[in-house]
Amino acid sequence: MNSTFDPLVGQVLDDRYEIVAKLARGGMATVYRARDLRLSRVVAVKVMRSDLGEDDEFAAKFDREARSAAVLSHPNVVSIFDQGSSQGQPYIVMEFIDGETMRRLISREAPLPPDRALELFEQIAAALAAAHEAGVVHRDIKPENVMITERGQVKVADFGLARQVGSPQMTATGVLVGTASYLPPELVTHSRPDGRSDIYSAGVVLFEMLTGKKPHTGENNYQIAYRHVNVDIEKPSERLGELGQTFDWPIPDYLDTLVLASTRRDPRARIADGQELLSAVRRIRHELARGAGGDNPRLAAAILPASPDDGVTERLRPRERPRPASSLTPETVIVNREPQWRPEKPAPVPAGVAVAQRRPEPVPVQASPVPSPAAPRSQRTPVFPQLHISHDPVHRRRRGVIALLLVLLLTAGAGVGSWWWMSGRFTTVPTATALNETKAREAASANDLEVATREEYSETVPVGVVISTDPGAGERLLRGGTVTLVMSLGPERYPMVEVVGLERAAAEKLLTDSHLALGKVTESFSEEVPEGQVISASQDVGASLKPQTPVDLTVSKGREPIRIPDHVGAKADEAAKQLKGLGFKVNVKEENSADVDKGRVIRQDPRSGSGFRGDTVTIVKSLGPVMVTIPSVRYKSTDDAKKALEDLDLKVEVKRDSGFAIPLNLATGTDPAEGTEVAVGTKVTLYVA
Secondary structure, X not given: OOOOOOOOOOOEEOOOEXXXXXXXXXXXXXXXXXXXXXXXXXXXXXXXXXXXOOOHHHHHHHHHHHHHHHOOOOOOEOOEEEEEEEOOEEEEEEEOOOEEEHHHHHHHHOOOOHHHHHHHHHHHHHHHXXXXXXXXXXXXXXXXXXXXEOOOOEEEOOOOOOEEOOOOOOOOOOXXXXXXXXXXXXXXXXXXXXXXXXXXXXXXHHHHHHHOOOOOOOOOHHHHHHHHHHOOOXXXXXXXXXOOOOOOOOOOHHHHHHHHHHOOOOHHHOOOOHHHHHHHHHHHHHHHHHHOOOOOHHHHHHHOOOOOOOOOOOOOOOOOOOOOOOOOOOOOOEOOOOOOOOOOOOOOEEOOOOOOOOOOOOOOOEOOOOOOOOOOOOOOOOOOOOOOOOOOHHHHHHHHXXXXXXXXXXXXHHHHHHHHHHHHOEEEOOOOOOOEHHHHHHHHHHOOOEEEEEEEOOOOOOOOEEEEEEOOOOOEEEOOOEEEEEEEOOOOOEEOOOOOOXXXXXXXXXXXXXXXXXXXXXXXXXXXXXXXXXXXXXXXOOOEEOOOOEEEEEEEOOOOEEEOOOOOOOXXXXXXXXXXXXXXXXXXXXXXXXXXXXXXXXXXXXXXXXXXOOOEEEEEEEEEOOEEEOOOOOOOEHHHHHHHHHOOOOEEEEEEXXXXXXXXXXXXXXXXXXXXXXXXXXXXXXXXX
C-alpha cells in the first residue's frame, strides 16, 4: 500500500514510536509499521481513524481490544505492548508479524492436506484455549485475523470485537458484529456470544482450509447469515468430492467429525471451549500420524459431543419496556398505546443489511362512556352516542399527536405499498454456477424462487454442477417465480463404431448417425478386401470421441494390377527372379533348342499384358541344342555310312578322297572325326574311296 501521502508517516507518537510505513487500513483503524525508539525494535501500531476519535462507542471498542489482548500472554496470540493517544487519536502498539495472513495461504494453497491443516489449526485452538481460560471471547475468528510468520508460527490477532465473558453487549439492537461467512448462528438469533461462538468460527476456518471453499455463500450478508442459522455445514470430505478433482489425501471420519462438532448450529451440541477443541485436535493429529489417514469410528464418536435434550431450550428474557404513565379524566378518550403482546428481543442481522422492523399491530381506540347531563342532545342519531370528546388543551394535544401518527402510518403504508409494487415483490436470481443441484436449490429457496432444471453437456463443468441459470445471476424475478438450473452432463462423448469391412457409403452413414464426421478418405489396393470396402479407420473401436470428430477412412481399390514384362531371350534365372519380385508365381520348364542358347528363355506365357499378385507366369528355359556323337563309319559302304549319319539328324556331304581309278564306295572317315559330339543338324563331311 502506498504510504507517500499518509500524514502520519514520518511522525513520532509520544516521542517514542516513529511511524515508518502504512501496512493496512480497516474500517476502524489503520495499521503502520513503526520503530520503538526507546527499545530499538520494530512494532506494529494501530491508530484509530481520525473521524472516529470522538465516537465513544468506537473509542470503547478500541480500548477493549487493547485490554482484552493485553491480559493474554501466549505464543499464538499477537502481543500488546502499549497503548496511548496522540493528538486525540487512540493507538495500540503491538507485536510486528513478518509474514502473511491465513487468507493469503488459503487462496494460494487450499485445499490443504489434513496434516498441514491440523498443524496450523492446532495453534489457533491453542490461542482460543488461552483466551477462553482468561475469560475472553474473540468473536471475530476468520482467516484475515490469523497471521502466519515466516517460520510457520500462527498468531491470532485483532481482538477488536473481543469482550470479557459477562460484560454488557457492545451492540445496539438490530446491529450485528463479526463477519457473516464465519458467523455463529446464535449471534444472528440472540447476540449472546461465548466460547462456543469462537469454536464455530474456528470450525468454519478449518473447513475452508481443508476444502478451499467457504461452507455457506450468498448474494449478500443476509443470505449467508440465513444459511448459517438454517443449514447444517456439510462434511469437508463431501465438499472435496463435489469439486470434481482428485486429491492424494483422504479426509478421515474423525476429522469430518471435528468440523461438524465445531460447527453445530445448536451451541449446546458444540465443542464447549478452546481447551476442549485443543484436546480434540491433538488426539486427531496423533491418530492421523499413527493410522496414516484411515478412518477410526471410535475416535469420531468420542469427539462428537452428546446431543442436548430437545425438551430443554435456551430462552432469552424479553426486554422490559417502561409502561407509560396514565393520566385519565372522566371525560378523556382512553387510547391504549401498549400492544397486546411483548416481542422478543429482535434478532440482529449482519451489518449493512437493511431489515424492516416489525411494528406492533395498532389496537383499536376504546371509548369510555361517561354520561353528561349538561350536554345538549342532537337532533341526529349520533354514531357514538355515549362518546364525549373533551376540549381540554391537554386532550386536544393528544388527539393532535394521534392524528399525526395516523398520517404517518398512512404515509408509511403508502410508501411500503409503493415499494412492494415497484421492487419489494421482486427478488434477485442468486449465483448458482459451480454449485451442485442441492446447494443451488437451497440458494434459490433462500431467494423465494422455485427451481426447474435442464441438462446440457459441458467441456469445463463437472457432472452434476450448475453451468448457468435462466434468468442469469443478478437479474430480477418475481418472488415465487421459477429459475431454470442448467445442469452439466459433463463432456459430450460418443464411442467409435466399427466401420472396417463396410461399404464406403454405409460407413459414412454409420459415422453420421453416431454423431461423428467423415474425415479424409484414402483409397488403397488390397489383396484381401474387395473393392469399395473400408480397410481401416483412424480411430480405435470404442474410443471416446467429441461430437463431430472427423474419422479418416482407407477404402479398398481392389487387387493391384501388375504389368507382365517380356523376358523371351533373356536369361531364364534372372527372368524368374524378377517375376517373383513382382508378386507372380513362376513355372519354369526346360527344352532343347538349336536356336536359343542354353539358359535363356525360349518362350513365356503370358508374354505381356497385366496380372495380379499370385498369378502364374510360365517360362521355357533353353537347354541348348541336342548333341550326338559321330559314329565310326570306316569301311562301310557309302550308303550305309551316310544313313548312319543321317539317322543322327546330321547333314551329310559325301566327298571322294581316293587315288584309285575305280571307286570302291567305301567310307574312309568323317569330318568332324568319329567320336566327336556335335549338335543335331551339324554338317558332317563323309569321305569315301
